[in-house]
Amino acid sequence: MRGDGAQVSVFAPATVANLGPGFDVLGLALGGLGDVVTARIGGAVGVRIAGVEGDGGALPREAHLNTAGIAAIETLKRAGVEARIELTIAKGMPMGSGLGSSAASAAAAAMAVNLLVGSPLRKVDLVAACVEAEAAVSGRHADNVAPAILGGLVLVRQLDPLDLIRLPVPEGLQVVVVTPDFELPTRLARAALPREVPLGAMVRSVANTAALVSACHSNDLSLLGRCVVDEVATPVRAALIPGAAAVMEAAQAAGALGSSISGSGPSIFALCRSPRSAGEVAEAMRRAFEAAGLGSRVHACAADCPGARQI
Numbered sequence: 321m322r323g324d325g326a327q328v329s330v331f332a333p334a335t336v337a338n339l340g341p342g343f344d345v346l347g348l349a350l351g352g353l354g355d356v357v358t359a360r361i362g363g364a365v366g367v368r369i370a371g372v373e374g375d376g377g378a379l380p381r382e383a384h385l386n387t388a389g390i391a392a393i394e395t396l397k398r399a400g401v402e403a404r405i406e407l408t409i410a411k412g413m414p415m416g417s418g419l420g421s422s423a424a425s426a427a428a429a430a431m432a433v434n435l436l437v438g439s440p441l442r443k444v445d446l447v448a449a450c451v452e453a454e455a456a457v458s459g460r461h462a463d464n465v466a467p468a469i470l471g472g473l474v475l476v477r478q479l480d481p482l483d484l485i486r487l488p489v490p491e492g493l494q495v496v497v498v499t500p501d502f503e504l505p506t507r508l509a510r511a512a513l514p515r516e517v518p519l520g521a522m523v524r525s526v527a528n529t530a531a532l533v534s535a536c537h538s539n540d541l542s543l544l545g546r547c548v549v550d551e552v553a554t555p556v557r558a559a560l561i562p563g564a565a566a567v568m569e570a571a572q573a574a575g576a577l578g579s580s581i582s583g584s585g586p587s588i589f590a591l592c593r594s595p596r597s598a599g600e601v602a603e604a605m606r607r608a609f610e611a612a613g614l615g616s617r618v619h620a621c622a623a624d625c626p627g628a629r630q631i
């Protein structure tokens with residue numbers, strides 16, 4: 321173990337979960353948006369939050385209540401290591417926006433702590449540690465933390481034990497996310513979900529998820545777009561987000577391959593064929609939120625982005 325003051329900083333990206341039909345099973349890493357966590361050896365045995373920047377004071381400073389703190393504690397536990405860790409979290413993305421903010425902090429913390437103590441854990445073990453952090457703050461799902469750590473597009477086949485599958489991202493695919501000035505905590509968006517799903521909706525979800533995976537393997541962008549549909553989580557959540565339905569329609573009308581709610585919302589994402597199309601789609605989506613009375617921030621990037629990494 322390194323001595324007092326040794327430190328490691330890790331960036332982990334924002335993510336788009338669900339991608340339409342893949343509720344809790346599909347997630348995609350974004351480029352250019354995310355959190356940085358620095359883990360440093362110091363203080364007493366255990367994990368402490370030494371500082372948080374960019375959260376407006378909203379996040380808990382107690383390690384066992386903070387997603388990065390919980391991920392760090394779980395990482396040490398799984399590694400069987402006793403250490404004295406101080407975490408500094410720099411938020412570089414909006415919170416409560418459906419872009420995997422808690423997952424980005426957890427992923428960066430887990431990877432930073434693992435590196436600091438000599439990398440005893442594999443990436444899949446870090447994802448498992450982060451799932452426990454997600455469970456404590458928003459719900460037990462891996463579709464944000466898995467792509468935040470592994471990068472690219474990930475399918476979560478099973479949580480216990482974790483079975484993660486990296487899917488190929490079709491060449492040139494672009495993603496746009498538009499985040500309105502409106503907060504929707506994941507916990508609330510999950511509480512709104514139906515407890516039971518009609519058989520027909522289940523059949524269509526399975527068909528769309530399977531076809532989406534096939535589209536990724538065959539580089540079939542048009543099929544990929546046709547699969548971005550969901551009648552289980554999206555309709556109830558769209559009703560909670562002013563303008564959501566109009567924003568998704570505006571994206572399609574402006575040429576998006578497909579559009580849906582990013583994770584639990586309120587951000588809306590769209591998949592596009594080219595950077596030029598992404599620009600047009602983003603502007604149409606921004607205008608649709610504006611028509612619903614909401615300002616918004618637009619982010620566009622390639623869909624094939626790396627996961628958490630030391631900086």
Ligand code: HSE
Nearest residue numbers: 337343344461583584
């Ligand atoms: N799959 C999760 C949900 C993602 O939709 O609730 C939350 O970001």
